[in-house]
Amino acid sequence: MLDLIPSLGPWMPRVAGRRFAVATIVAASGSVPRPVGTSMLVTEAGEVLGSLSGGCVEGAVVALAQEAMDDGATRLETFGFSAADAFAAGLTCGGQLDIHIQPVPAAKPGEAGHPLRAALLRLAEASPDQPVALVRELGDAGGGAVVLSDPAIFRLAASPELGALLHGEPALQVESIVRGGGTGLVRLSQPRDCPPDRTGAGQPSGERAILVESRLAPPRMLVFGANDFGAALVPAAKLLGYHVTLVDARPAFAGQPRFAAADLIVTDWPHRYLAAEAAAGRTDTRTMAAVLTHDPKFDIPLLETALALDLAYVGAMGSRRSHLQRVAELLSAGVPPERIAQLHSPIGLDLGAVTPAEVAVSITAEIIAARSRAASCLPLRETSGTIHQHPTRSHPAPAPAPADVDKQEIAWT
Template sequence: MLDLIPSLGPWLPRLSDKRFAVATIVAASGSVPRPVGTSMLVTESGEVLGSLSGGCVEGAVVALAREAMDDGGPRHQVFGFSSADAFAAGLTCGGQLEIHIQPVPAAVTGEPEQPLRAAVRQLAGLRHDEPVALVRLLGASGGAAVVLPDPAKHHGPASPELAPLLHGESELRVESILRSGGAGLVPLVQAGDCLPDRDGHSRHPGGPAVLVESRLAPPRMLVFGANDFGAALVPAAKLLGYHVTLVDARPAFAGQPRFAVADQVVTDWPHRYLAAEAAAGRLDSRAVAAVLTHDPKFDLPLLEAALALDLAYVGAMGSRRSHLQRVEELLSAGVLPERIARLHSPIGLDLGATTPAEVAVSVTAELIAARSRDATCAPLRDTAGTIHHRAPAPAPTDLTPQEIAWT
């Protein structure tokens, strides 16, 4: 449901004390457009916020949500593609979605607020990029739902309501998902139950499950170079969800209004700023650096500092000749060859880019490819298999919803 945060605020009056339902993707396989955790709200009057498939199954989900609101019981439905019945609700993309629908009853004056209604209200008050997690108990009417701030620092049970249910393996899995910023479904194992092994044997379905959605603070992107290419890259990187810092040692360049779109503009020597941020613990393994200064007096000390860190991506602008010269100088400075091998230089994918805007597309495309194990960087028409690749689960949450007895 975290995907709905930017739109929840204006929707609160529509929910007020009325009934509504939350439909959430709890499992996805094959070519499906949205990941686990994606949600859609349906009001008792039929208004809809959000989308689960881009249009393929929404009508059927609304009908199920109305049924759930009428009888107060949750629903669990699998949607896939069937060529045998072209008119049935399903996914034309050929993938499969499993959707859980949780009804929320109307509020009653003088009674405690229903947990999921309270969670929606809390989420509505957050910024679109604020780190947060939502932990929900599925498969039970009126199940617990708790909002957790700053999930990267989370330790221990998610809430007093869930604490008695989470123990051992399930508690570790929930904590792992919370701290990694992912989403996943974790079965609640009770006494006498057993988890399946790696081959899927010895399955014994448990009771309800916990759906964990976690979002960390946005990853950082450091753009070094207040020039035309930096001006084009900053807004492109923000579209990918990065918290963007523009760094340049020259005040006359860094102070130009065109860089105001950056989350932060810093006037400092690039290598000095990078070292200070690393020492202060403000960079993690998701951070990326784009070196666009194209000036050896800036580039070389900066790349030496950047390649010593465990950043997700380090790219540097320049010709192939410039790159070879940089490699020689970095080797002379004592940078290990395996560290230099991590450098994306010349920066970007070969898209035939020439203008600053096109180069920005090239760089952001390489960023996406660098963080995906399955990227081939070939035209989709020339490839086969799944189109929508998902990041691997942050924890061994490899149980399927079929292994859970929904109530």
Template sequence: MLDLMPSLREWQPAVTGQRCAVATVVGAGGSVPRPLGTSMLVSEAGEVLGSLSGGCVEGAVVEAALQAMHDGGTRREFFGYSAEDAFAVGLTCGGELEIHIEPLGSAPQGLRLEKLRALAGPGSASALALIRRVDANGGGAVVIPDPASFRVDSSAELAALMGLASIGAPAGRRLVRAAAAQLEPLLRGGRTGLVRLAPPEGCVSGATVPQSHATNSATGPEPGPEPINLLVESRLPPARLLIFGANDFSAALLPAAQLLGYHVTLCDARPAFASQSRFAGADQVVTAWPHRYLAGEAAAGRIDARTVACVLTHDPKFDIPLLQTALGLDLAYVGAMGSRRSHRQRVDSLLAAGVTAEDLSRLHSPIGLDLGAVTPAEVAVSITAELVASRSRTAGASVQASSLKDGTGPIHTVTTQNISTPQHQETPWT
């Protein structure tokens, strides 16, 4: 949902105040085109903003959203692949999706279009999080302006969203503790996830709302009481990518890194190089000795565990003190350009400077994936490809840098499956 918000300022149904419904992927199994949390808005006139599957199921979802606006209640639709029924709506990729559909403003605490448009203002790249209830027994959402410091146990809004009459009751305290253990890491990490909580006895349930299930669903929802399902979407300010060295390779990497959403800083100690117009597109250009600049940024608290450092200077007098500083920090990625011969010399120098073998193991050198890259543009693709692979590994996915045509199994690895059918019930209640 957060990805759609910047477009709401220009989307005509939002501008003219039409009724809308939001359809969101809340469960995924096998190979699916879009991940958990992907949303699509549907207006009362059938206009669409966003996409859930690249075209496989959108038509059926639009129809379900229109019906939900007519009924005034939330719905869940299940889509899979049916080789037997050529006319069934499903995913040709063979995956399975569970879609939650909710008319905006239908629940007492629900999202409203005018509020979403207000949040999609000029500061739409700032920190923000949404926690939405997406099970059959509740609805609504809580907007969190500062997810990094949010405390579950101090939010009356979240307690009400979970159906708690009082946080102080024993059952309420247990639910809040369980919610905090799962919600807060997602919020502070800027991640999306579905949190499932066992409803405690005495919990005030939300209003029962209609459900609908697509005809190609093999089975319905699991029997018995449904857990409280909270969909978390958290957005932190853009992660920083620090490029050290002003040259042809950094000029190519700069826009490529910005496409991945990084806030890019170019740093070089030589004013004549850093001031070139081709680096004007950087979010920040700094003329300073690289290791001193990095140490100063760390001391000022402007470096965190999402920060990436790409050392492209290829000059030992800059590289060695810079890498020594970088490998002493908790950074997401540290890469250095150079040949294998340069790398061996670099390692010897770093070991002599006191860098441990464990810290050296975090160094991506030579930088980038082995794509046969030669030109600066190709090297930029190689580096950004390694950044994507590194981020995916950090998120828990098993990633190997190989051609998709040589692999087997699903293209997209789903780390948490939440399809509400017995054969896919892999996430236990808390």
């Protein structure tokens, strides 16, 4: 649902006082285009906001949403691939989705009415990058919804609405997901005493569950080096949703208009700035650092500082020869070998990148692979298994040990 926030503001007036339905992916397996928590809104006039599968099942979901609005009953529908029925709505990619459909009844003028309608009105007021969480109850008595404005410091005890609903292990799970900025379904062991709802495929929707969607403030990308490569990486990192800071000690370089896409431009010695940010608590295990200065007087003290912190990613530009020199200097400075092994250097994946724009793609590709713990980065046609895995993003595993020097050096030394 949270991915619809940028569009909710202009969309909600269309359903002011009117019926609509919310269709949400609550379970996904195999190769599926969108993860759990993805939602699509359907009005009684058949208007649609959002998408669940890129087109495979949307038509069938709209029809089920219309039925749900007519009878007021929730639905739980499973969509997968069926070779036996070529005309059935399903996923051609071979995965399987469970989609929960919640009807929202009409509301009286001036009233929010249904809790989910009230929650959507609150989400419509949020900015695209604002930290926020939505906690919803699914099942026979589904529809309860609570919006949390500061998920990073959320405590269940501070929310009477959720405290009355959750106890024991489910409460701890919900709190953990909210505070971690994640998405997940928490099943409740005791269903309420309510008559069963009808479902699109005869599946029981009586099991109570809590769907949690949470997002924290955007993670930081620290780009060190006001050069051609930094100018290409800044907008590429913005596309990935990072809050981007460009750092360079030289005012004449950092002040160039080509870096205007950065959220913040800092003129300071890189290692001094990073140490100050860490001391102020403005770096964390989601922070990425790309060292593009390619100058030992900047690189070595900066990498000493960066490798002493628990950052998600530290990469440094340079050839394999310069990397080995860098490793020797870091060892001499007392940096533990296991910390050096976490350094992504030479930075980026081997894509044959040459131009600054291509190098930016190489770097961002490695960042995506690192944060999702991708075991290999081969062309999809040369791999097998699930394509859309939607992994839980966490601190990346340590990088491999430094490569042998006899391998071909990259072009941008």
